[in-house]
Amino acid sequence: MTIGIDIDDTITDSSSLFVKLAKKYNKDKKINYNIDLTEWDQEKAFGWSIDNQKEFKLLYLSSIFMSAKPKRRVAKIIHKLKEEGHEIIIISSRSKNVEDITLNWLHKNKIEYDKIILGSTNKSQDVLKNKVDVFIDDNWEVVNQISKERKIPVFLFKANYNMKYNDSKVEKVASWEDIYFEIKNIEEDK
Numbered sequence: 001m002t003i004g005i006d007i008d009d010t011i012t013d014s015s016s017l018f019v020k021l022a023k024k025y026n027k028d029k030k031i032n033y034n035i036d037l038t039e040w041d042q043e044k045a046f047g048w049s050i051d052n053q054k055e056f057k058l059l060y061l062s063s064i065f066m067s068a069k070p071k072r073r074v075a076k077i078i079h080k081l082k083e084e085g086h087e088i089i090i091i092s093s094r095s096k097n098v099e100d101i102t103l104n105w106l107h108k109n110k111i112e113y114d115k116i117i118l119g120s121t122n123k124s125q126d127v128l129k130n131k132v133d134v135f136i137d138d139n140w141e142v143v144n145q146i147s148k149e150r151k152i153p154v155f156l157f158k159a160n161y162n163m164k165y166n167d168s169k170v171e172k173v174a175s176w177e178d179i180y181f182e183i184k185n186i187e188e189d190k
């Protein structure tokens with residue numbers, strides 16, 4: 001199978017560092033806002049205007065991309081999936097400006113892949129173009145769109161900000177062990 005995988009908060013654990021820096025940013029900028037980590041939207045989550053969002057990105061995004069930790073066991077399980085003959089395609093909306101940082105991080109953390117697409121503005125299109133059979137992401141909108149348009153199995157990597165969304169066609173996973181188990185199930189059903 002061809003397995004499509006998002007990067008941020010699917011392969012990486014970016015959000016814990018993101019939240020830490022967001023708190024620092026709000027303190028520095030004297031933004032008094034009750035942070036709500038169940039929200040995906042940054043205005044609702046952190047009280048940020050579009051300008052705040054841009055400024056935060058400029059200040060901290062590359063360091064988050066450089067220093068984020070990988071999700072538990074992600075490298076081992078992707079390695080195992082590749083050994084079993086699956087193809088791994090990473091599809092991310094990260095811009096091409098951070099290509100070097102991203103490729104270095106993946107190398108340093110021993111994440112194997114066959115292809116990487118950065119700057120994706122429509123993951124559902126990229127899934128179609130690359131004949132992806134199953135897709136994994138922490139972004140509810142993305143997995144829901146892919147599930148509806150491509151009719152393929154999708155996994156939502158659980159996080160505080162995507163808890164409230166549900167659809168019978170969207171499988172929620174909490175770990176890479178879960179993902180491995182689900183992929184085995186799909187193979188058995190074929």
Ligand SMILES: [Mg+2]
Nearest residue numbers: 006008009138
């Ligand atoms: Mg993500």
